[in-house]
Amino acid sequence: MDPTVVSPAPPTRSPAKRVIPPNPLLSAAVVAGFVALLFVVEGIDTALGGSLDHDGVIPRDFTEWDNILWAPVLHGGWEHLTGNALPLLVLGFLATSGGLKQFFQVTAVIWLTDGLGVWLAGSPGSHIGASGLIFGYLVFLLVRGVFARATAQVVVALAVFAVYGAMLWGVLPGQPGISWESHLFGALGGVLAAWGVARDHHRAAAA
Known part of the structure; x- marks a missing residue:
């Protein structure tokens, strides 16, 4: 029997350097599902006369600390929600490039850092x-x-910054009715999440 030569498997992109999610359709469905949930919640809030708007994060109020858990799903009206929907879809989808497990972890870090x-x-x-x-x-x-x-991730990040970079001015105080503190601590949560993801990948590579 003639010997068989098996070609080496093509190299796969490291999860740490991936730009597109491993399962794009599932990632898109998860992010779109979350945004759809926001519309459902806003519909309920509208039916209740906007009463849920008072259930956001109330600084230094120990009786309302648990509002940290659901404040991001509440919005002050349809205009507020629709303004957040598109960037949330785009940025959320790109943030799933490391897989959905990592996406949920990143989201949890940002969510809690922002709220706290x-x-x-x-x-x-x-x-x-x-x-x-x-x-x-x-x-x-x-x-x-x-x-x-x-x-590749840096190139994508620069493209994202070109489109949404002006948003970063929102971390500065000055606009009445805008929670610049939420923007600031959300951004800090993004830095913390990126550091944690990089640390985990370095540990995995070393192992």
Whole structure:
């Protein structure tokens, strides 16, 4: 019997340097499902006369600390929600490139960092909306490519910055009715998530 030559398997892109999610359709469905949930919640809030708007993060109020868990799904009206929907879809989808498990972990880090930061240092009032998540995803995408030394991710991050970079001005105070604290702490959560992802990949590579 003649010997058989088996070609080596083609190299696969490291998860740390991946730009497109391993399962794009599933990732798109998950992110779109979350955005759809926001519309459902806003519909319920509208039916209740906007009463849910007062259930956001209330800084330094120990009786309302659990609002951290659902403040990002609440919005102050349809205009507020529709303004967040498209960037949330785009940035959320790109943030799934490391897989859905990593995406959920990144989202949890941003969600909690944002909520706890606003609870500790926010201005009085009810802080609601998914913009903290949006800022977190944006900064996560900008920073992770640098940590991973992934050229493709850096290029994508620059493209994202060209489109959404002006949003980063939202971390500065000055616009009445805008929770710049949520933007700021969401962005810090994005940095923390990017650092954690890079650390985990370095540990996995070393092992």
